Amino acid sequence: MKAIAVLLVTICSFSVSRAQCDVEVREAFGGVSSITVYNTYITIGAIADAYVNEVYNANRVKELMGEQASMLQSVIDMLSKCQVAKSNGLSEDDVQYIKELIACLQSLKGEAQGLSDFAVSGSEDAQNRYNQNRDKAWTQISALLGLGE
Template identity: 75%
Template sequence: MKLVAVLLFTFFGFSTVKAQCDADVREAFGGVASITIYNTYLTIGAIADAHVNAVYDADRVKELMGEQTAMLQSVIDMLEKCKVAKSNGLSADDVEYVKDLIACLQSLKKEAQGLSDYVIDQNADAQTRYNTNRDKAWDQIKALMGLE
């Protein structure tokens, strides 16, 4: 009987630890996601400023924005696999967060693509895409991070 009690205690004790670990992992994921979207937003803006101030030429901006869009697409592809609540421990709220995060990353990607296109020929359409997606990304970042 003592063995059964020890096994039950051990099982439920580890379940509590696992549940806490899952919560810690979700919290850490949210923190990493927040840093990623905020820093990506700043990076794209800083590179745009560097171009305007003749620190980076158009080719360098295109190269850097190509790196940004490739990294953003990789993360989007990874997150797409997490959009369905199933036995992986994600709640419906977690899934909604992932969907909102993907939408923000897509806006950042479009912002980077707009900048990349704009630096080549100062096309007004590209500038509009850059500005529109920059504003949209900032609104999404504020919502995801709970900023005002």
């Protein structure tokens, strides 16, 4: 009987620890994703400033924005696989957060592509795409980080 009691306590302790770990992992994921979108937004803006101030030429901006767009797409692809609630242990709220995060990452990618196109072509259309995606990304980042609350 003692062996069964010890086994049950051990199993229950493991379940509580795992549930606590799941919460901690979700909180860590939220923190890392928040830092990622914010820092990506700042990075793209800093590179735009460097271009306008002739620190970087068009080829360097194109190269850097290509790297940003590629990394963003990789993360979008990874996150897209995580959008099914329950089958992978995610709640509906978790899935909604992932969808909002993906939308934000897509806006950041559009911002990076707009800046790259603007640096190469100087077109007003590219500049408008950069500005529109930048504004949209900031609105999404603010919502994800709870800055408007």
